[in-house]
Structure formats: C-alpha cells, structure tokens
Amino acid sequence: MADTRLPTDHATFRMTAYRDDTGMDHVVLSLGVSDDDGPDLPPPLVRVHSECLTGDALGSRRCDCGEQLQQALHLLARTGRGAVVYARGHEGRAIGLAEKLRAYALQDRGVDTVDANLALGHPADARTYDHCAAMLLDLGMRRVRLLSSNPAKELALSALGIEVVERVPLVVPDREENAFYLATKRTRMGHDEADQGEWEQLLAGRIPASGELAHRYGDLNRADGPLVLAQLGQSLDGFIASRTGDAAFVTGEQDREHLHRLRALVDAVVVGAATVVCDDPRLTVRAVSGAHPVRVVLDPRGVTPADAAVLTDGAAPTLWVRGGDTPVGPVGGHVEVVRWPGEGPMEPRAVLDLLASRGLHRVLVEGGGRLVSAFVRAGAVDRLYLTTAPVLIGDGVPGLRVAGEDLLSDALRPPARRYQLGDDMVTELDLRRRDAVPSTLAADVPDAS
Ligand SMILES: Nc1nc2c(ncn2[C@@H]2O[C@H](COP(=O)(O)OP(=O)(O)OP(=O)(O)O)[C@@H](O)[C@H]2O)c(=O)[nH]1
Numbered sequence: 001m002a003d004t005r006l007p008t009d010h011a012t013f014r015m016t017a018y019r020d021d022t023g024m025d026h027v028v029l030s031l032g033v034s035d036d037d038g039p040d041l042p043p044p045l046v047r048v049h050s051e052c053l054t055g056d057a058l059g060s061r062r063c064d065c066g067e068q069l070q071q072a073l074h075l076l077a078r079t080g081r082g083a084v085v086y087a088r089g090h091e092g093r094a095i096g097l098a099e100k101l102r103a104y105a106l107q108d109r110g111v112d113t114v115d116a117n118l119a120l121g122h123p124a125d126a127r128t129y130d131h132c133a134a135m136l137l138d139l140g141m142r143r144v145r146l147l148s149s150n151p152a153k154e155l156a157l158s159a160l161g162i163e164v165v166e167r168v169p170l171v172v173p174d175r176e177e178n179a180f181y182l183a184t185k186r187t188r189m190g191h192d193e194a195d196q197g198e199w200e201q202l203l204a205g206r207i208p209a210s211g212e213l214a215h216r217y218g219d220l221n222r223a224d225g226p227l228v229l230a231q232l233g234q235s236l237d238g239f240i241a242s243r244t245g246d247a248a249f250v251t252g253e254q255d256r257e258h259l260h261r262l263r264a265l266v267d268a269v270v271v272g273a274a275t276v277v278c279d280d281p282r283l284t285v286r287a288v289s290g291a292h293p294v295r296v297v298l299d300p301r302g303v304t305p306a307d308a309a310v311l312t313d314g315a316a317p318t319l320w321v322r323g324g325d326t327p328v329g330p331v332g333g334h335v336e337v338v339r340w341p342g343e344g345p346m347e348p349r350a351v352l353d354l355l356a357s358r359g360l361h362r363v364l365v366e367g368g369g370r371l372v373s374a375f376v377r378a379g380a381v382d383r384l385y386l387t388t389a390p391v392l393i394g395d396g397v398p399g400l401r402v403a404g405e406d407l408l409s410d411a412l413r414p415p416a417r418r419y420q421l422g423d424d425m426v427t428e429l430d431l432r433r434r435d436a437v438p439s440t441l442a443a444d445v446p447d448a449s
C-alpha cells in the first residue's frame with residue numbers, strides 16, 4: 001500500500017505497508033535487504049513481532065514484547081540487514097486488546113496465561129501467519145534467521161514457504177512482574193528455555209534482549225559469517241608501551257576482561273612475533289568462561305623464542321606462521337608450523353585466507369600496534385576496539401597508526417560507539433562501511449610483525 005522511510009532512535013528504516021483481505025493494515029521495517037541479494041549473503045535476521053499495545057507502546061512489564069522489539073530494531077541497525085514484520089491483529093495472541101486485558105484480570109487472580117484464554121472461550125494462541133509470510137516473500141526474504149523463542153512460529157512460517165535457516169532467541173531477563181508469565185510460556189507453550197546467564201547465552205549464539213553484554217556483543221552472533229575484529233589498548237597519547245618496551249599495564253582490569261570476552265567469541269586470535277617476544281602472552285580465555293581460540297603467531301623472520309608460552313603451554317592449539325626457511329626445533333604437539341612463502345610482509349588478506357582455509361572464520365587481531373595498524377590499513381578489519389587509558393607515556397611503542405591525509409575531510413571517521421570500562425574508554429569503530437575508508441589507506445602494508 002505504501003513504501004516510505006522511518007527515522008528511529010536505532011536507524012532510518014524502510015517502512016512498507018500492506019493491507020490484508022480483512023482490511024487490516026500491517027507494516028514491515030527493513031534495512032539492507034533487496035530482491036536480488038546473492039546467495040552468499042547470510043539470510044537476514046527477521047523478527048515477526050506480534051502487536052502488543054501494552055508492551056510495545058506503554059512499556060508494560062507484564063510481558064517481554066517491548067524489550068524484544070527494541071532489541072530487534074537495535075540488532076538490525078547494528079548488523080545493517082534484516083526486518084521486523086509488525087503483525088497487527090496479533091494483539092493478545094490474536095484474541096484482541098480488551099480480551100487480553102480480561103485475561104490479565106483473571107491472571108491477577110492467579111490463573112496462568114493459557115488457562116485465562118481458555119476460560120474466556122479463546123484458544124491459547126489464535127495467531128496465524130499467512131500475511132507475515134506473504135509480506136516477507138513480497139520483500140524478497142524467503143530464507144531468514146528468525147529472532148524468536150517460539151518453535152510454533154518457526155513451524156507456521158516454514159509451512160508457508162519461508163525457510164527458517166536458524167532460530168535465534170531474543171531472551172529478556174525475567175522480572176518480578178513477568179517471571180510467572182515467562183515461565184508459563186516455557187512450560188505450557190513450548191518456548192525455549194532461557195535458564196542461562198547473559199554471557200552463556202552469547203557464547204551459545206543466542207541473543208539476550210537486554211543487558212550490558214548483549215548491548216556490547218549481541219551483534220557478534222556466530223551465524224553472521226566471517227568476522228575480523230581488532231583490539232588495541234593504548235595511552236591517551238597513542239602508545240602501547242614505554243620506550244623500554246614496558247607494557248605492564250596500560251589499560252585496566254575491566255579492559256582485560258573485555259579482551260578475554262572477545263577472545264571467547266572468535267575462532268582464532270592473531271599476534272605478531274614482536275608481541276610474543278616482548279610480552280609472551282598466553283592468548284587464552286581466563287577472565288571469563290568460554291573456549292580458548294586457536295592462537296596464531298605471524299612470524300615473517302622466525303624470531304619467536306622456543307620457550308614462548310604459546311609454543312610451550314598446551315592450553316590451546318597454536319599456528320606458527322613462519323617466513324623464511326630456517327629450520328624449526330622440536331615443538332609441542334599443540335603447535336602446527338605453517339611455512340609462509342617468501343620472507344616478505346604477510347599481507348593481511350592472505351593471512352585471513354590461510355585461516356579461512358582451516359575453518360577459522362572469526363578472527364581477533366590482537367597486537368601489537370603495527371600488526372593491528374596493517375590490518376586496518378589493508379581494509380581487512382570489520383570492527384576495531386580501541387581502548388584508551390588516561391595515561392600519558394610520551395615516547396615508546398606506537399599504538400594505532402593509519403596513513404595520513406592532507407585534508408581532515410579525507411580522514412577515516414567511521415561510525416563509532418563508546419563505552420567506559422573502569423578508568424578506560426573503549427571506542428568501537430565500525431570499519432565495515434568501506435565507503436568510509438579512503439582508497440589511499442588500502443596501500444602500504446608494512447612488515448606484519
Ligand atoms: N492472551 C494473552 N496474550 C498475551 C499475554 N501476554 C502477552 N500476550 C500477547 O502475546 C503476543 C506475544 O507472544 P509471546 O508468546 O509473548 O511471544 P511469541 O511472539 O510467541 O514468541 P517470541 O517470538 O519468542 O517473542 C503479543 O501479541 C501479546 O499481546 C497474556 O497474558 N494473554
């Protein structure tokens with residue numbers, strides 16, 4: 001019926017209106033999807049959201065609808081691709097608003113949400129999804145990743161020709177006011193269990209609908225395909241260590257925990273050999289729960305000492321990517337030595353190809369400053385986490401350095417989010433918007449150490 005734009009707190013969405021054959025109007029908010037999307041793009045995140053005046057518009061705590069809607073819009077904005085189908089006529093699981101409020105009145109007297117519907121002569125859930133499927137198909141979304149905890153919704157959409165490649169629950173923390181309702185949805189309506197903590201849900205690829213960790217890491221979902229993160233902790237004046245190489249410690253405890261979370265959310269962490277020589281990091285996940293990533297050392301000149309932690313402790317597999325042809329002494333069973341052709345710099349994209357060929361698609365580039373800078377300059381990083389600590393080092397080992405531009409208007413100014421971790425400030429730069437990267441930055445890749 002209509003196609004327009006809707007600017008919101010999250011993003012400016014495309015908004016498309018439809019009218020069903022009963023005369024009821026429905027809308028779809030979408031972002032970054034089009035009919036001719038190739039098969040290599042991941043299927044869009046889609047929320048089929050049932051209208052709930054009390055939750056969506058009035059902030060009710062009797063249900064989780066409002067928070068789920070906001071988190072869905074937030075995720076679309078952050079991932080740049082997906083849709084919310086706003087299904088009107090679904091109010092009160094399609095019994096209507098006044099009937100839902102009558103059901104609430106029964107629930108105030110201790111009846112659960114299912115029995116309240118039944119007592120009023122309604123089915124427990126009267127929703128149908130034909131119009132939702134029709135709107136998705138009309139907008140070119142035949143394969144979707146469904147943001148829902150409700151297996152019945154997935155079944156209904158599948159029967160209507162929508163291929164649900166994955167169901168990603170949007171989990172809202174139980175509140176005192178809705179704990180019984182949410183528990184009833186699980187025990188009597190087949191909704192997924194949500195007994196895990198926020199971090200455990202993120203590790204399992206689920207998306208908690210609210211909370212600080214969900215806000216920070218919720219869009220790093222495993223199903224989103226290849227992902228390159230980079231992180232660096234530096235002083236306010238841009239150094240990662242003093243001139244003697246002392247790097248203990250620029251940023252604080254909370255930044256260390258953040259770094260360990262990033263490690264737990266990727267398949268592999270990459271460091272330059274110089275960082276191994278100076279800091280001898282273990283590169284494992286210790287500050288939080290989670291699996292250790294594969295540790296990758298880029299070593300063009302073969303300088304990694306044989307007693308380095310990543311070569312001696314068997315806590316996680318290590319890929320030692322070595323240039324040149326100097327012989328390597330005996331190494332632990334957890335270490336695989338990969339010969340890099342030639343002694344030249346290790347081009348970031350070639351490194352990522354090597355990792356991808358081993359099934360390592362989600363990568364964190366962790367240090368040092370030159371390696372992270374090289375990956376950023378090559379346009380190989382999707383997201384950079386740059387933590388600055390309120391300390392002035394004055395001289396020493398430089399942190400992030402990108403190629404300079406004559407004009408500030410040509411400088412790299414990608415979309416950013418910032419949050420405080422203790423005394424430190426994390427600036428999260430979204431480098432995926434390649435149009436924000438001037439082409440001159442793509443050249444000049446230094447030695448990878
Ligand atoms: N009849 C009735 N409807 C309710 C009640 N609480 C919420 N609703 C309606 O339930 C609908 C949302 O359904 P839910 O079961 O919460 O969630 P879902 O959409 O099935 O599953 P998710 O996709 O995981 O959110 C909205 O239309 C609400 O108006 C209630 O106590 N009684």
Ligand SMILES: [Zn+2]
Nearest residue numbers: 052055063065
């Ligand atoms: Zn609701």
